[in-house]
Amino acid sequence: MDIRQLRYFITVAEYLNFTKAANQLYVAQSAISHQIADLEQQLGVKLFIRNKRSVQLTPAGAVFLKEAIEIVDKTSGAVEKAQQTDAGVIGSLSVGFLNVHVRRFLPNLIKQFSKQHPKVELHLNHFPSRMLKEALEEGELDLAFTLPSGLDRIEDIKTQTVAKEPYCIVLHKNHPLSHKNIINLSELENEPFIIHNRHDSPVGSYEFIVHLCEKSGFTPRVVSQPRFVDTVPVLVESEIGISILPKSFESISSPSLRFIEMDGVKNHDCELVIAWKKNNINPSIPSFLTVLTSNVITT
Helix, strand or coil: CCHHHHHHHHHHHHHCCHHHHHHHHCCCHHHHHHHHHHHHHHHCCCCEEECCCCEEECHHHHHHHHHHHHHHHHHHHHHHHHHHHHCCCEEEEEEEECCHHHCCCHHHHHHHHHHHCCEEEEEEEECCHHHHHHHHHCCCCCEEEECCCCHHHCCCEEEEEEEEECEEEEEECCCCCCCCCEEEHHHHCCCEEECCCCCCCCCCHHHHHHHHHHHCCCCCEEEECCCCCCHHHHHHHCCCCEEEEEHHHHHHCCCCEEEEEEECCCCCCEEEEEEEECCCCCCHHHHHHHHHHHHCCCC
16 A cells, blocks of 8 residues: 555545545546555455445444554654755754853854754754864764864865954953053063963964964963863963963953953964864754854854
8 A cells, every 4th residue: 555545545534425535636536446446455354335325434444544644644744854854944963162262152043043943953062172173073063163273184174264353462460561452472571371281272272372472582481281271261360370362261261360462463363163074964054054154154
């Protein structure tokens, strides 16, 4: 039997009239009669009692009707779900991110996406930078909000810039330079530096800061390399040194810290990208990128 036969049977059972059922289905009455007869033959039971004046369901037909309706409904639901999944209307999406860098926009982005795609289940998790890239490479994540450094090592990776922000010099309010609105790096030649551990930081960040200092004529005196970047503002607050961090870290730092613009440093903004693998066929990815572009990225 097939779904068409079941639909014919259900319609005849609804109207208890072959002519009305044929009109409802826009087919010839003979086609319906043939399909019902074929269905009865397959089942080995009579589904209808027919005479010139009436059509009635047999007891077997009444039981089969309930099952046929359930089968057709489930089939229709399965087709609809498959089509919606293919279109990205329903499904699931795993998104990883660097906690500090996304605080400004991610909560609203999640709300907007969930509003527009309520049937897509979001799985969101914060990762350290290295683990974030590893999870993306291993296919544990569909999308990752991360820094671009090191992504070129992942095969078939695609990225889109989400935001850029300046790097700032981070000082305690008691520091002699904290009153300034802008500081030249050369003024920091004799300062103790706190820099995120080179083995745990995003690829190039430690080297990036050292490179900036060297361009200003000195090699920074590094007094601490904490494993977690969130520790850096805490140590600066303890007044054991200064640091250089993206501006967004100001939102998680103590009010006793000052984030001051660097003079003479151009084209060195911290770039945040969203990354995904080209061979990931999850249809919810384009939907998420569309919402991201509409609500976060300005072109």
